[in-house]
Amino acid sequence: MGDAAIEILMANKITHINIEGLDVELISKPGLKNIYLRVKPPEGLISVSAPSGVSLELIGEFISHNISTINQAREKILSHSPASKPEQEYITGSKVLLWGRPCTLNVKESSGRSYTIKLTDEGIILAVPENSTHEGREAALNELYRSELKRVLPDLIKVCAIRVGVQVNSFSVRNMKTCWGTCHIRKKRIIINLQLAKKPPECLEYVVVHELVHLIEKNHTKRFHELVAKNFPDEKRVKKLLAESHFEI
Numbered sequence: 001m002g003d004a005a006i007e008i009l010m011a012n013k014i015t016h017i018n019i020e021g022l023d024v025e026l027i028s029k030p031g032l033k034n035i036y037l038r039v040k041p042p043e044g045l046i047s048v049s050a051p052s053g054v055s056l057e058l059i060g061e062f063i064s065h066n067i068s069t070i071n072q073a074r075e076k077i078l079s080h081s082p083a084s085k086p087e088q089e090y091i092t093g094s095k096v097l098l099w100g101r102p103c104t105l106n107v108k109e110s111s112g113r114s115y116t117i118k119l120t121d122e123g124i125i126l127a128v129p130e131n132s133t134h135e136g137r138e139a140a141l142n143e144l145y146r147s148e149l150k151r152v153l154p155d156l157i158k159v160c161a162i163r164v165g166v167q168v169n170s171f172s173v174r175n176m177k178t179c180w181g182t183c184h185i186r187k188k189r190i191i192i193n194l195q196l197a198k199k200p201p202e203c204l205e206y207v208v209v210h211e212l213v214h215l216i217e218k219n220h221t222k223r224f225h226e227l228v229a230k231n232f233p234d235e236k237r238v239k240k241l242l243a244e245s246h247f248e249i
């Protein structure tokens, strides 16, 4: 967001804050008695109206308290948005994305009861039990994504933390529905969405840098964006790649 946009928003008493990795639109109104929360279509923007003078901390607590309701509402909105893609199929010959490239799926029925997945030079081999389900196949693929991220993240976080100049205590990989990454500032912990393994590797690097910069600057302020740009000059191109999916950062 450029300077001009920030000025206009300030004049309308609307600001954006980052809570639990979610971008929250905050509207302060002098006459209000309570805090009101709305999740707006089509992008699932979280909008909070609050009486003037309420602390950001209180609003943060309010959001955290209602986080599961918010996520449910967002999922509902995003799944109905016209831009949502047809469901991915997981059958032999299907193409699934890995690090930005299409990878051929080879599905084999096995006598076992579990799903096993293996990445080979020829593609991904997915062994499924009899009566396998779409959800089971998807979960197996997500485990491949999770293990790919766990393979590359320790070194990537180390390099990026040195570049940004912060210390990170830990990281975890999760399948999240609404955001690419989040940062637990007090615990110095970053959480990365396993769906990033579908995107080109620079997307993961960008999200890591973004979350690490939150350890210096909590909100998406002008200073925050300057720090991200300084530590990740290719931001514009990567943001475009990330915007193809309905996640925030």
Ligand SMILES: [Zn+2]
Binding pocket: 018, 021, 210, 214, 220, 249
């Ligand atoms: Zn952020």
